[in-house]
Amino acid sequence: MSAGKIWTYGDNVNTDVLYPGRYTYQILPPEEMAKHALEDLDPEFAANVRPGDIIVAGKNFGCGSSREQAAACLKYAGVRAVVARSFARIYFRNAINLGLPVVQSEEACASLRKGDEAEIDFARGEIRSPRGTFRFLPLPESVIGILQAGGLLEYTKKKLASAVPSKS
Amino acid sequence: MGKTLTEKILGLKAGKDVQAGEVVTVSPDYVLSHDNSAAIIQEFRKIGVKKVRAPGKIVIVLDHIVPASDEKYAQNHKSIREFVAEQGIPNFFDINCGICHQVLPEQGFAVPGIVIVGSDSHTPSYGALGAFATGIGRTETACTWATDEIWLRVPETMRIDLAGRLPAGTSAKDLSLKIIGDHGAEMANYKAVEFAGPAAKEFSVGARLTLANMSAEMGAKNGYFAPDEKALEWLKGRARGPFQAVASDPDARYESILGYDLSGLEPQLACPHTVDNVKPVGEIEGKPIHQVLIGTCTNGRLEDLDEAARIMKDRRVHPRVRALVIPASWEVYREALKSGTLAVLADAGCVILNSGCGPCLGAHEGLLAAGEVCVSTSNRNFQGRMGHRDSEIYLASPATAAASAIEGKIADPRRYL
Numbered sequence: 001m002s003a004g005k006i007w008t009y010g011d012n013v014n015t016d017v018l019y020p021g022r023y024t025y026q027i028l029p030p031e032e033m034a035k036h037a038l039e040d041l042d043p044e045f046a047a048n049v050r051p052g053d054i055i056v057a058g059k060n061f062g063c064g065s066s067r068e069q070a071a072a073c074l075k076y077a078g079v080r081a082v083v084a085r086s087f088a089r090i091y092f093r094n095a096i097n098l099g100l101p102v103v104q105s106e107e108a109c110a111s112l113r114k115g116d117e118a119e120i121d122f123a124r125g126e127i128r129s130p131r132g133t134f135r136f137l138p139l140p141e142s143v144i145g146i147l148q149a150g151g152l153l154e155y156t157k158k159k160l161a162s163a164v165p166s167k168s
Numbered sequence: 169m170g171k172t173l174t175e176k177i178l179g180l181k182a183g184k185d186v187q188a189g190e191v192v193t194v195s196p197d198y199v200l201s202h203d204n205s206a207a208i209i210q211e212f213r214k215i216g217v218k219k220v221r222a223p224g225k226i227v228i229v230l231d232h233i234v235p236a237s238d239e240k241y242a243q244n245h246k247s248i249r250e251f252v253a254e255q256g257i258p259n260f261f262d263i264n265c266g267i268c269h270q271v272l273p274e275q276g277f278a279v280p281g282i283v284i285v286g287s288d289s290h291t292p293s294y295g296a297l298g299a300f301a302t303g304i305g306r307t308e309t310a311c312t313w314a315t316d317e318i319w320l321r322v323p324e325t326m327r328i329d330l331a332g333r334l335p336a337g338t339s340a341k342d343l344s345l346k347i348i349g350d351h352g353a354e355m356a357n358y359k360a361v362e363f364a365g366p367a368a369k370e371f372s373v374g375a376r377l378t379l380a381n382m383s384a385e386m387g388a389k390n391g392y393f394a395p396d397e398k399a400l401e402w403l404k405g406r407a408r409g410p411f412q413a414v415a416s417d418p419d420a421r422y423e424s425i426l427g428y429d430l431s432g433l434e435p436q437l438a439c440p441h442t443v444d445n446v447k448p449v450g451e452i453e454g455k456p457i458h459q460v461l462i463g464t465c466t467n468g469r470l471e472d473l474d475e476a477a478r479i480m481k482d483r484r485v486h487p488r489v490r491a492l493v494i495p496a497s498w499e500v501y502r503e504a505l506k507s508g509t510l511a512v513l514a515d516a517g518c519v520i521l522n523s524g525c526g527p528c529l530g531a532h533e534g535l536l537a538a539g540e541v542c543v544s545t546s547n548r549n550f551q552g553r554m555g556h557r558d559s560e561i562y563l564a565s566p567a568t569a570a571a572s573a574i575e576g577k578i579a580d581p582r583r584y585l
Contacts, residue, residue, distance in 0.1 A: 063353055089389055
């Protein structure tokens with residue numbers, strides 16, 4: 001598992017700064033969505049993020065709108081996971097449904113700094129970094145199933161394919 | 169041990185006894201989407217089934233960018249209309265209906281005891297009439313179209329007991345901002361919020377819709393009022409079918425209980441750039457403004473427009489201010505037209521726009537330039553939400569917005585009683 005660089009943000013990183021409303025109701029391809037990630041909070045982010053990087057933030061990450069692109073744009077930008085003290089509920093669902101891992105860890109958020117390197121072991125529930133190893137509660141099994149399928153769409157596809165054909 | 173309204177509704181739908189913390193799979197009564205249906209349709213196509221499972225449960229309301237402001241949005245709307253025809257979806261509301269969160273109650277979809285999921289974060293609004301209603305994402309909506317089921321964790325409940333009477337010049341909006349300011353924007357994250365106590369019964373259905381709508385800004389999964397006689401009266405002639413009203417048992421388990429006495433409430437504003445950055449009007453009065461927005465799913469109902477008109481009657485909007493008024497639905501629009509409310513607002517110099525979300529979400533009509541300040545009756549003031557990232561949004565009641573429009577600066581509506 002390769003290490004990723006840490007990007008840090010504060011509390012209440014909302015969906016409008018994650019993915020502005022001026023793009024929300026346009027249908028853009030993944031690489032275009034990635035270009036607007038965090039545009040109104042950190043204009044440096046989209047140009048400099050590398051695959052495998054990790055976002056570390058405070059409380060209530062993803063609060064606000066139900067717009068799914070707020071999670072999708074990070075995934076398409078290559079973000080490995082978002083670690084936060086807490087997540088807004090729709091964001092939490094959206095991230096999992098799109099296959100973007102979300103990790104809740106008070107300790108990791110208190111310790112990790114911008115530019116640190118860290119790796120996440122989802123099976124063991126560990127974030128390992130030069131600042132220490134931080135444990136987190138692994139996600140419930142039902143949720144892991146969705147992440148492992150690569151998101152809810154793939155999960156649903158498989159489920160419907162394996163079900164006895166019905167009215168649809 | 170008794171049950172909360174949420175436990176009862178989700179239990180009824182799941183066909184078993186449930187309590188907070190459990191995960192249930194339910195078949196929702198309605199699945200709402202709006203202009204984002206265009207993106208949901210694309211996701212739905214990837215699943216590999218041809219037909220939606222339950223077309224009668226799907227409700228689509230075009231409201232976010234209406235009428236289409238450019239050809240891309242026009243194309244989105246077109247693809248939605250074609251999908252609606254192809255799938256035989258009976259509940260489609262085109263651009264001449266209004267904001268989904270006003271249309272669903274008016275058209276009798278939002279009734280007590282049912283489950284509504286919607287791909288919009290302000291879906292909890294329908295709790296005003298005793299429904300369990302919550303926001304979901306686009307992919308989830310597409311999958312629910314295909315499967316007619318969704319998993320939900322039964323939330324713990326926070327009860328907010330309301331007592332006393334609202335002082336003149338204040339409203340449900342001020343109360344919601346006060347609560348969020350006191351306890352923070354994640355006060356009810358993942359939870360249900362029950363608005364209870366003697367003052368809850370006094371609130372009109374419109375005011376209940378405002379509070380349930382703002383529960384989304386508390387982080388809540390759903391926010392609700394027990395369906396009482398006032399709610400049932402409002403539903404007469406609207407409800408689409410029979411329903412079973414349920415309410416929390418007296419011995420239901422609440423995770424926490426807050427108490428609010430309304431009698432000391434002052435007009436409140438949420439200052440840039442978070443909804444929990446709330447101050448009483450006295451602390452920010454006098455700040456010059458450039459735009460006022462009266463409308464949205466939070467405060468675009470007839471009683472909101474009437475309150476603004478009462479203050480604006482025989483007065484003029486300040487020459488520096490653009491005052492935008494957006495009735496929440498065309499039913500509200502027509503009523504305000506007939507009653508003369510729109511004439512009062514137009515005479516004062518307001519711009520009356522078509523029913524819809526307007527500039528609230530920052531995609532079209534009435535956006536802000538760098539350095540501009542807006543007082544808005546909407547529900548979010550995030551940086552850049554309504555235009556340039558260097559613009560500012562102050563959230564307030566219709567009365568505060570109207571008084572500010574007249575004075576050209578943030579103003580105390582109690583001077584206009």
